[in-house]
Amino acid sequence: MQNSDIDAGLTPPPLMPKVERQRLHDTVVEHIRRFIVEGTLEPGKKLNERELCETLGISRTPLREALKVLAAEGLIDIEPNRGASVSKMDEAELRETFELMSGLEAFSGELAAERMTAVELTEIKALHYAMLACRAQNDLAGYYSRNQAIHDKINEAARNSALRQTYIAVNRRLQALRFRSNFQIPKWDSAIHDHDEMLKALEARDGKRLSAILRQHLLDKRDAVLQVQSREDAAAAKLKA
Incomplete structure (x- = not known):
């Protein structure tokens, strides 16, 4: 006891x-x-x-x-x-990382169009309309969080664990840059148009179309980020002169 x-x-x-x-x-x-x-x-x-x-x-x-x-x-x-x-990427690293992500997003879209469930498609639609509401209110932070949730759900719907792990690791390094790519209103509205087309391709289960849209979408992000970074570097150089 x-x-x-x-x-x-x-x-x-x-x-x-x-x-x-x-x-x-x-x-x-x-x-x-x-x-x-x-x-x-x-x-x-x-x-x-x-x-x-x-x-x-x-x-x-x-x-x-x-x-x-x-x-x-x-x-x-x-x-x-x-x-x-x-951390701050130099131009070469930025270009290469966005190129890699464009391929990962494209592959995600191709697989997701085949494997996505009706429930997942409904969730993406809801996020899309919430994202549009944020754009109407000029809420960049709210827009971006829903934008990224859409990309993330497409990647999840691809049902490929190896792709998922690589996507998460690479995307973490690019999130701040992807956010900055929407600082210019025309770039922001162009991204909205891309998302409209992504949704249409998902609804049609058109993997090749969705893959192409996502690849170009990421390359456009790359170009927008390079423009912003170039202007900031030039401004910083003037201040030092």
């Missing part, structure tokens, strides 16, 4: 603290990732740990854990004795 009492006293407590810690970790990662995507933290910007801790209401330990995750995703560069900064 005594042994039973002792054993009962040694029973480990529930693992709730670990669950809460994981939630905090995931939340911090998501917040910083959103700051990067929406341009609050710009490419090349050195991160101030104290300011980030104050903004997020956390200590440095979860912040540094989150930065390690984002570094593994290619969103943050961490240098010994110099701290962390937001």
Whole structure:
């Protein structure tokens, strides 16, 4: 009986603290990732740990854990004795990564047109109309989140786990740039037109058509980003002169 009492006293407590810690970790990662995507933290910007801790209401330990995750995703560069900064692609890397993503999106569309369920198509339609509503309100952040959800659901509907893993890894590095590609109203409206055509191709189960639209859509994003980056680099050069 005594042994039973002792054993009962040694029973480990529930693992709730670990669950809460994981939630905090995931939340911090998501917040910083959103700051990067929406341009609050710009490419090349050195991160101030104290300011980030104050903004997020956390200590440095979860912040540094989150930065390690984002570094593994290619969103943050961490240098010994110099701290962390937001990653910035050079022109060659930007071109190559968008070219790769255009192929991944095209393949996703080809497979999704064959494999997508009626329920998934309905969900994409709902996201499409919500995206249009955001455009009408000039809500770029809301538009972008729904836009990306559409692309993500097309990729999921392809039902190819290897493609899915590669897509997620590459897309994380491009999300901030894809967001920036809509800063110009004509580019934003062109993207809306592309999405209208994507939806038509999905409804018709036309994989080749959807594949072609998605490939060109990503290459147009690449060109828009290069234009923005070129103007910003020129402006920065003038300031230094």
